[in-house]
Amino acid sequence: MPIYQAPLRDYQFILNELLTIYNRTDLQGFDEIDAELVDAILQGVADFTTEVMLPLNGSGDVEGCQIKEGQVITPNGFKEAYQQYVDNGWATLTSDPHYGGQGLPESVGIFATEMNTSTNMAFAMYPALTHGAYAAIHAHGSEALKAKYLEKLVSGEWTGTMNLTESHAGTDLALLRTRAVPMGENTYAVSGEKIFISSGDHDLTDNIVHLVLARLPDAPEGVKGISLFAVPKYLIKDDGSLGSKNSVEATALEHKMGIHGNSTCVMLFDGAIGELVGKPHQGLRAMFTMMNEARLGVGVQGLGVSEIAYQNALAYAKDRIQGRALSGVKAPDMAADPILVHGDIRRMLMAQKAFNEGARALMGQQALWLDESHRNSSEEAAAKASKLAALFTPIVKGFVTDQGFKACVDAQQVFGGHGYIHEWGMEQFVRDSRIAMIYEGTNGVQALDLVGRKLLSDRGEALTIWSDMVKPFVAEHINNEAMKPYLVPLMDASNDLEKATGFISTHVATNPDIIGAASMAYMQIFGITSLAWMWARMAAVAIQALQEGAENEVFYRTKLSTAEFYMNYWAVQTRSLRKQVESASLQLTTLSNDNF
Template structure:
């Protein structure tokens, strides 16, 4: 079975030192937490995930879910593990205390999510989708709807899903056909078929609340005619007790590449009774509350699975002996040296390590922006934080899952042929995390959202706000010789980002198709650059700790070496990516359909 050690020390570094969250007492509720409380919670999650969830990851992958007599049965052990999860209160961490939640900041909650997805991504998806359903109802539901559903969703006694996709309507939700008609007393009858529904049916909870996009009879065409409905698997009586089964079912289980332990269903709604969430024809707005929550969660999946893959590759590289180091024998006591001495193995491992730690810092920052948007008493500052979080959502979802998948492949490569064999667990990590590049909006869609809505939508204003933050960081540290290895990489990447941005700004008005053609390399440039920003901030923090005479000298020295590797290995890639934006984008728009033929 694969091993896993929760990166608790790195969580402390990000929360306590890099983001300094315990000094942010102006944010609502932050004065009620301290480092000891956060450490205790994250330690508890670490214990649960390593002792309960991790042992079920491999067996759940082999067994998968089963559809028996119209009901889905999760893999052996999942139901018991989920009961422990609920009983321990892990479902409630970041939810509203009014409905039984603990009210913790998102910047703490994301690291609990990382540990869950690292140890058992398929299992973690059941409560993950539930939290998204909670967020949508909490933000857009009526008071009656909140009272009816939120307490049970917060506790985890009931779970939730998100029903968007239809066989003919994936990214383009304007094409969806599921219908809703009034059924009296404020209720609606929902009819249609949805596919690819994660956690669509299972035996972990007594009820499932499906959030379903559908069209009312008077709905206008396109996305402006979509409404959102809460459709329970089991009807809920006025007193909160469960009544009769609703007229919906899991018609089939999808046959998938990975995440076998999660029930990905084809869902049929046959005049199933539901209630409107928010206003008629405003469903996409409400659903995007859930989707933005989910996109952060998917980015965390990219990090979590990359982290556990790295840890196992590192352990294998230290233990596996093959050949001798090129500069001579490193371990005369053995017949060969550990493969960790070989340069290319080191390259793959450090590429993973530097990505993981940089991505973790960015995810912490993204979650803090979301906390500021929700909790800051100054409306202007809350709005500014929300804009930054919106700008970097495609990076968290798209860039981190792209590079997280690549990191998992590198980890598998460290194992050589053994990485291809099921028993080692590496091929499962690769299969499981592949979905993160596809669902909640493919990464190509994320890149297009970045350049189309986020960059061009406000004419680069939010990007400029962040760019000024980068320039300030550089200016504050230019006189420090110890910072030069880190500042050089950040400045180089920033220049490439600026040039790529200018190219799109100048050429897209003349040829809008250039945005789509250049969007993916542009997203990679911004992703590499924002991680360079986080690594530069990390280097400032680590140097300050060393200068103060810390007792944890080895940790900070490793942090600086990893930062230096990131700057020397990752930031040099932005130049070639910029050239892709500038050189190939227009050519792609000029090709005829016949040019793609064999």
């Protein structure tokens, strides 16, 4: 079975030293937390995920889910583990205390999500989808709807799903056909088929609340005619108890590449009774509340699986002996040297480590921006944070899952042939992490969103806000000789990002196709530069800690060496990516179909 050690010290570093969340008394509820409380909570999650969830990851992958007599059955041990998850209160961490939640910041909860995903991505998806359903109803539902569903969703007694995709309508929701016919008293009969529905049916809870996109009879065409409905598996009586089964059924389980322990279903709604969430024809807006939550969660999946893959690859590289170091024997008492001595193994491992730790810091920053957008009493500051969170959503979802998958492949490569067989668990990490690049909006769509909406539609306003954070940081540290190995590469990457931005902005008026052709390379430039910013900030913290005589000197020196590797290996890639934007993307817009 694969090993896992929760990166608790890294969480402490990010929360306490980098983001300094315990000083953020300007954010509502932050005065109720301290380092001791948060450390205890994250340690508890670490214990649960390592002891309960991790042992079920491999067996759940082999066994998968099954349909028996119309009921989806999860792998052995999942139901008992889920009950423990609920009993321990892990489902309630970041939810509204008014509905039974603990009210913790997202910047704390995000790291609990990472540990859940690292140890068992398929299992973690059940509560993750539920939290998304909670967020949508909490933001857009009526008071009656909130009273009906939220306490049970927050506690984990019930779970939730999101139902968007149809066989003919994936990304293009304008083609959606599912219908909702009014029946009076805010109830509707929902009919249609949805596919690829994660956690669509299971035996973990007594009820499942499906959030379903559908059209009303008078709906206008296109995405402006879509409404959102809450459709429970079992109808709910006035006293809150469960009544008869609704007309909703999982008709099939998708046969898929990975995440076998999660029930990905084909769902049939046949006049199922549902209630409107939000206003008519504004369902996409409400669903995007859920999707933005989900996109951050998917980004964490890219990081979480990459982290456990790295940990196992590192352990294997230290233990596996093969050949001798080119510079001479390193382990004379052994028949061969550990493969960690070989340059390409070291390259792959350091590339993974530098990516993981940089992405983790970015996830914390993104979660803090979301906290600020909801908890800051200053409307101006909250709006600014909201724009930054929107700008970085395609990065945390698209860039992080792209590179997280590649990191899993590198981790598998460290194992050689052993990485390709099931015994070591590496091939499962590759299979499981692959979906993160596809669902909640494919990464190509994320790149289009970044360029088309976040860069061009607001005339670069959000990008300017971020740039106005990066430039003062550089100015503050530019005269510090110790910071130059981190600042100069950050400045170079930022310059490439600025030039790529200018190139697209200049050409889009006469050649709109440049958006699609250049967007993926642009997203990679943006992502690499974002992590360079995080690494430069972490380096500044580490240097100060060492100057002040920090106790754990090895931790901070390792941070600095990893930061320098990131700058030398990752940050330099923005130059070639900028050349792709400026050359290959233009050619793509002029090629005829005969060229393919």
